[in-house]
Amino acid sequence: MKIGIIGAGALGCYYGAKLARCGAAVHFIARGATLQALRSKGVTVHRDDGSFSVSDFHATDRADNVGPVELLIVATKSYAFEAIAPALRALKGPDTIVLPLQNGVDSAERLGVLADPEHILGGLTYLPVSAIAPGVVRQSGVEKPILLGPLNEADEAAARTTLSVLQKADIAAERPADIRVALWMKYMLAICTMGVQSVTGCPIGPTREDPDTRALYLACLREVDTVARAGGVNLPDGAQENAMRAIDSYPAAVKASMLQDLECGKPLELEAMHGTLVRLGKTYGVETPVNQFIYAALKLRAGGSVGSAAGD
Numbered sequence: 597m598k599i600g601i602i603g604a605g606a607l608g609c610y611y612g613a614k615l616a617r618c619g620a621a622v623h624f625i626a627r628g629a630t631l632q633a634l635r636s637k638g639v640t641v642h643r644d645d646g647s648f649s650v651s652d653f654h655a656t657d658r659a660d661n662v663g664p665v666e667l668l669i670v671a672t673k674s675y676a677f678e679a680i681a682p683a684l685r686a687l688k689g690p691d692t693i694v695l696p697l698q699n700g701v702d703s704a705e706r707l708g709v710l711a712d713p714e715h716i717l718g719g720l721t722y723l724p725v726s727a728i729a730p731g732v733v734r735q736s737g738v739e740k741p742i743l744l745g746p747l748n749e750a751d752e753a754a755a756r757t758t759l760s761v762l763q764k765a766d767i768a769a770e771r772p773a774d775i776r777v778a779l780w781m782k783y784m785l786a787i788c789t790m791g792v793q794s795v796t797g798c799p800i801g802p803t804r805e806d807p808d809t810r811a812l813y814l815a816c817l818r819e820v821d822t823v824a825r826a827g828g829v830n831l832p833d834g835a836q837e838n839a840m841r842a843i844d845s846y847p848a849a850v851k852a853s854m855l856q857d858l859e860c861g862k863p864l865e866l867e868a869m870h871g872t873l874v875r876l877g878k879t880y881g882v883e884t885p886v887n888q889f890i891y892a893a894l895k896l897r898a899g900g901s902v903g904s905a906a907g908d
């Protein structure tokens with residue numbers, strides 16, 4: 597199968613390496629030092645149970661030379677969507693299935709504005725992967741799954757095909773009953789951990805133990821839950837409690853990706869996370885004061901060390 601992967605960072609390298617290892621024709625769209633590393637050294641994946649390297653793939657910054665692929669995995673950060681639009685349009689033919697993996701609830705919708713909106717699935721992953729160096733990634737702990745599903749009935753077959761391709765490559769992947777609910781459940785967890793840790797500058801352990809910052813997690817969860825329901829997303833009963841249990845189950849030293857990005861002066865996925873929630877709250881007439889505060893507190897840092905607001 598001809599597979600395109602836009603963004604050869606932590607997730608892109610991990611999933612691309614697994615797909616290439618099982619014989620798929622993988623085309624990475626990468627740039628700069630990452631592109632050089634992929635071409636000269638391939639991709640190396642370190643896991644607790646061993647490491648593997650793969651070099652049987654294509655890597656280019658010229659998506660127009662690749663042409664339409666059968667499956668396209670979008671693995672950049674959400675703020676890069678406008679920049680990757682030309683690659684997206686070059687790789688997406690009328691039958692191409694697109695699988696976005698970003699945190700957030702509107703990736704498919706945003707990609708569908710930038711390119712042909714047909715066959716864009718809902719997708720997310722719970723897998724923690726870190727980029728150690730260009731083309732080198734580490735995945736720790738058990739392999740948590742990609743969750744994917746159709747956002748409309750016409751894409752049932754596309755979802756089945758994608759699931760089967762991923763599973764054949766030994767990638768944990770599941771089809772939840774309702775991908776929109778699954779996207780919101782992950783969003784709820786991520787928006788709270790990213791927000792509370794980024795405004796306090798502290799990892800998960802102390803922020804969930806201190807009663808004042810724990811109250812922030814709870815208030816943030818409540819706001820996401822209320823906005824989701826106002827927008828017609830049928831979150832299960834106990835969604836907030838589930839999310840808080842997940843927050844309590846992480847090792848104390850875990851730092852949300854947004855806090856890590858903030859500490860490195862990298863751009864933040866603030867618009868796709870808190871920005872979107874605040875906007876949806878306004879649309880549905882739901883007050884979101886905690887998320888609005890988090891958004892305002894981080895906005896001037898969202899563009900990275902340059903200090904300007906990001907256009908996510």
Ligand SMILES: NC(=O)C1=CN([C@@H]2O[C@H](COP(=O)(O)OP(=O)(O)OC[C@H]3O[C@@H](n4cnc5c(N)ncnc54)[C@H](OP(=O)(O)O)[C@@H]3O)[C@@H](O)[C@H]2O)C=CC1
Nearest residue numbers: 603604605606607671672673674676679698699723724725
């Ligand atoms: N890593 C994880 O464990 C998880 C991540 N996610 C989500 O998945 C998404 C990806 O995360 P992650 O893999 O960690 O991110 P990374 O920053 O590691 O990777 C993103 C990659 O996209 C590349 N990129 C950006 N713009 C372009 C462009 N115009 N052309 C080509 N390549 C480009 C970057 O290249 P460059 O370095 O040159 O900028 C980088 O290699 C995020 O939305 C994140 O929230 C979700 C769950 C888990």
Ligand SMILES: CC(C)(CO)C(=O)C(=O)O
Nearest residue numbers: 785786789851852853854
């Ligand atoms: C692990 C989790 C859910 C929260 O820290 C996350 O998605 C992130 O940090 O990006």
